[in-house]
Amino acid sequence: MADAVYQPRLLMLATLSCAYPGADAVGKARLEYYPNVHILGVPAPVMFPKEFYLRTYAKGFDGIIIAACGSDCPYKNAYDQLAARIDDLVQDMKQGGLEIARIRTTAICTVCIKPFLKEVEEMKEKLAPLGPVNREIAATLWRAEREAMKTRAAQVA
Amino acid sequence: MEPTPNPLESPDQPKIGVYICRCGGNISDYLDTEKLADTVRGIPGVTLSKVDTFMCSDPGQDRIVQDVQAGLVNRVVVASCSPFLHEVTFKAAVRRGGLNPYLYTHVNIREQGSWAHGHQGDAATQHALHMIAGGVGKVRHLQPLDKIRLPSHRRVLVIGGGVAGMKAALDTARRGLPVLLVEKAPQLGGRSLDLGRVYPSEQEARELVKRLEKDVRAEEKITVLTGSEVTAIGGFIGNFEATISTGSEQRTDAIGAVIMATGFTPYQPPEGEYAFGHSQVVTLPEFVKALRDMPSGKTLTWNGKPVRSVGLMHCVGSRQCEGCFQPQPDGQLNDYCSRVCCTSLLRNAVELRSRFPETQIYDFHQDIRTYGRGQEDYYTCASDQGVTFFRWKGEEPPVVTARDKGGLAITVKDQLTFGEEIEVPVDLLVLGVGMMPGPIADLVDQLKLPVGADRFLQEVHPKLRPVEVAVAGVLLAGTAQGPMSIEESLEGASAAAAKASILLAHDYTDLEPFVALVTPDLCVGCNACVEECQYAGAVTMEAGPEGKSVATVNPGLCKGCGACVAVCPTRAIDVQGWTLDQFDAMIDGMTDEALRVPATQG
């Protein structure tokens, strides 16, 4: 293909009650965005452990956008719980040498067509100069987190 | 890196069927659906892949049914439009084939595929391939699930005892379900009690209320609690619990469905809006009540003064233009139409003309919206009886000032006379105030009810599901949903009652099984999930085998948020249908470098 310009591979974790229908609305309006964006519908992003994000980078996703419901979140306190998890993830990424620009949390509503396009475009522009994710670093961080989980489990017993 | 273990590999060899929809060109004009089908066939576990012009058509669905029945597939992926459109359709086809419907995964290659990157050539098809590979990854890890069947309380709570609440209670009770009707005022009837004769039937509103109330009181299945309020409410369809304070006591009731009939509040103009606050400026509800209760005569009197002319102002607190009026505390204007004010104003103009023939009437409107059956007659009749009409533009509302010699002056740029500025002196001004929702923030908060841009309770879909809200088991009746006439309020109430009786037709409710589940062997009893969960009782530590503590989920209380999942050190707890293993497998599919669609030649 002629077009060899690097396009970051993006994962969007899109809440089924807000951001996922928001992404549908973009398509319905026939507004295009670049095709390396993979949208994954989720009941609530609060369910993902740090380990999931690190593994996802290790597998080759260059960036992750968590598109949640913001203050419209249907679950009690979940937005705060999510924020705490992402803070924790960011700490690990910083220490391990993974660019923290690769993670972003935002709110997209069911009719948020423009914000959706803006988020995708901005993330793409932020990630393009960084180039592909360092999968080795991500894998190392992921393995370390798996070990930490095992230790936590063992401490109970 | 360790591969994600596939629990199904040996016992139940997955035979995955992938069905790709052309959507009559909506997909296949942009993505190469044939190439997709060819390439997908190479993914381990995929035993067949097919393309159809319309998967949702009967022949399309039959492909799935037949392949399942023939034993060719035991897991199904459909790549088509958004799951919000046809996930249920294809799940049902899977079930008709004889397979558990939860062994199904939907991939969206239209709204988030062909329509979103359709003009980007092979890259768009490549993207769709990876999305389908993600779906294949997930479907491989799915487990059969059953809906959760919970016992329901076959009893309905109606909040609000206006005409809508009374009607909803009656229709529900007459289908055999016990009803608790809670009204905060000391009497039943709501706002209709303050009306006189009402359009379009010209009945006395109080007669109407009396008839409804008599039936309600005679119905033994209805318990009426006046002077009472719901102070706390929670739960879910079939299993709500409401705490009601009746003034003398506090009671707690188990409820299966809730009908919101909390009605409306008239718009209260701020001091100075159309000279509101002046003794000769009155709102329509106050005026209607006073008119009903006063003797007829040659000339109307107000505050002891003869009224030779009355001004009627439409759209007060409705259809407000930006910058012309003081917004509500939330910063918003009421930009919606309150629907009843036009006809009510004209109805009362007609009554005024016949009961006080020497009082003149001037009507000031943006539009005349007498939209319902029999309503236009009031306009014709008012015209015939000599009511003078002035029409103003939405962004140029009339200006009202107090006159030195008493009374008021209304200055209007009249569109019926080509924008001529006219000053009309009147002795009394009636403000046709609109409707606002009642003060029910507590209930909205506790039941997590959706509210529209107009702040009224919002239905799921105005045509297809007009009295249901997104919270299962909660229904809408009357003006709690938006401005309505009595007729429309009663229609909504009957619909809500019918819906409630359908929901509670059985003594159980079936819920989606997407709640947390613990694998006891993996649980180390660390209590992390219990601490993280925000819903009391959803997950608790129970004694397991050999005295070990094991986290246990109560499926009736778990909301399926998965907050617990993220903190478990052993992946012992997962939300069914959305497990972490399934998500990992989706990521693996989406990033599978081996999957490439052959480039288009030329």
Ligand SMILES: Cc1cc2nc3c(=O)[nH]c(=O)nc-3n(C[C@H](O)[C@H](O)[C@H](O)COP(=O)(O)OP(=O)(O)OC[C@H]3O[C@@H](n4cnc5c(N)ncnc54)[C@H](O)[C@@H]3O)c2cc1C
């Ligand atoms: C000036 C005016 C003139 C009108 N003229 C006509 C007419 O001629 N013809 C016509 O068809 N319609 C007319 N209408 C419309 C009519 O008034 C309404 O359609 C009707 O009153 C709606 O009934 P409802 O039961 O939905 O609400 P409401 O009458 O508002 O009743 C709601 C009830 O719920 C109670 N409630 C609220 N919150 C709670 C709570 N938290 N707990 C317990 N109880 C609660 C309230 O106390 C109230 O009794 C007119 C309206 C106005 C303002």
Ligand code: SF4
């Ligand atoms: S899924 Fe949510 S509600 Fe259910 S047990 Fe886990 S944290 Fe609690």
Ligand code: SF4
């Ligand atoms: S967090 Fe996991 S291991 Fe700990 S108690 Fe809950 S299910 Fe068991």
